[in-house]
Amino acid sequence: MTNQPSILCVGDIDLDYMYSVGSLPQSGGKVSGHYLGKFPGGMAANTAVGFARHGYSSRMLGSVGADPEGREALAALRAVGVDTSYCRIRKDAPTFTCLVLVDERGEKTLIRLGTPAFMPEISDLHGEAFAGIDHVHTNFGVPSVARETVRLAREKGASVSLDLEMADIPAEGWPMLDEVLAEVDVLFLNEASERSLPEVRAWQPPHLAVVTTLGKDGARYRKGEVLVRVPGHPVEAVDTTGAGDCFASVFLSHYLEVEEPEECLRWANAAAALNTLTYGAQGGPPDREAVQRFLEDSSPVTNPPCGAGGQ
Secondary structure, three states: OOOOOEEEEEOOOEEEEEEEEOOOOOOOOOOOEEEEEEEEEOHHHHHHHHHHHOOOEEEEEOEEEOOHHHHHHHHHHHHOOOEOOOOEEEOOOOOOEEEEEEOOOOOEEEEEEOOOOOOOOHHHOOHHHHOOOOEEEEEOOOHHHHHHHHHHHHHOOOEEEEEOOHHHOOHHHHHHHHHHHOOOOEEEEEHHHHHHOHHHHHOOOOOOEEEEEOHHHOEEEEEOOEEEEEOOOOOOOOOOOOHHHHHHHHHHHHHOOOOOHHHHHHHHHHHHHHHOOOOOOOOOOOOHHHHHHHHHHHOOOOOOOEOOOOO
């Protein structure tokens, strides 16, 4: 590729402590499991890795503790070529971690272990980190940080994408959500979050593209009157952790190259499927050649674009 955009991911960096269980526990229940290991993660960090593996100039802005976990998480980013020079190392807080339970189908349940190092602070959002950046990707973990990230991105002339999950929206964050969405170009949701955010469907500015991941059923793109749905790929998944982040990075990689939404969805679905074949969010994001081979081998059948209002 030539003249590929430079990408900045702003948000969380963590280590995931993963356990394999026969089934995910129910309320009041008990399950047996075994420890799989610790793996680097974090929604924003996973996406930064996906960009790097897909051949883009990728930069990460986040925070970790001054502990072995923080050093390990940053080393994993650097190992794939992500620029971590704007990541803050905090001596006053441990690195953000998650407990991840993975069942026999690869489905997961996450428990976030909160820490002040979960997200960067507004004071960490140095303007020079945005210099030369064409696109900024972030999440809504701390609404005020998301709002300032979007403001700085726009100030520097960069396009913006937001990965939004219901668990990331604190009660006090709702008033800021509309403000942030008004400045976002691409919004990523999973199906559960989309069902829980009817106002996004009712109020969608013409410039906003909403991309909804549907798990094994594929993904959907909606912008204005354009609605496109592409099915997923049947694979023997072992771990779905980070699949949505991998999807976002590959979708955007092609979207920023001004490819058609259907093609972007095809590539992103294939990459997310490949990502589920190994344990750990950052262990599976494939490079461009691997996704292309997968698409050629599986010869996926795609649905034609639907009219507005279709599912």
